[in-house]
């Protein structure tokens with residue numbers, strides 16, 4: 001082997017090494033930094049799309065702290081067959097005077113109800129929420145501070161719906177709703193629950209007027225709106241005590257909604 005030939009071989013080898021390194025670098029740019037062994041699984045694993053898109057999309061449409069639940073009718077499972085049922089509901093509590101009286105009347109007649117509570121009232125009167133639940137009733141959210149949700153800022157509306165009492169049912173104050181309110185309720189994992197019969201007990205028209213209104217308007221599967229908060233509810237308590245046995249005699253039972 002001549003010296004010239006040896007020098008040529010050495011140069012060629014050096015060039016080959018440099019070219020190989022350049023090739024590796026070039027390929028390294030084009031391919032994802034995967035080890036060679038991963039090529040067998042690459043066929044089954046779909047190529048990962050731009051990794052920044054997947055996590056941000058769902059988070060931006062719903063706050064991460066709220067669970068998403070399918071929207072269901074909270075009365076559906078309880079209003080099946082030919083069983084006669086009425087759903088009593090009480091708004092604006094819990095109230096330290098009137099909520100326990102309502103609970104007592106319900107218990108005396110073997111009835112249950114759903115209490116649409118305010119976050120501010122829950123905070124001001126701790127323990128009442130637990131009393132309501134312990135007696136077999138359910139709790140819906142009626143917002144934190146009872147604003148008209150169709151007339152407040154988006155931030156306020158969002159706060160009142162997302163940060164109010166824990167429930168799967170939400171009754172907007174005054175029944176005031178629109179697509180934005182309903183979208184927030186749904187995004188917070190709740191369903192909107194309004195009512196069928198409003199005996200206007202909040203206006204204190206007299207115990208007999210409240211009873212008569214309920215007996216006249218209530219039909220099977222109806223939701224009845226009453227109040228345990230927001231003022232003196234003596235007429236509400238007395239009317240409930242009168243109307244429950246009359247409705248029971250008509251064959252009705254009184255379950256709490258699934259909230």
Ligand SMILES: [Zn+2]
Pocket residue numbers: 091092142146173174
């Ligand atoms: Zn209310």
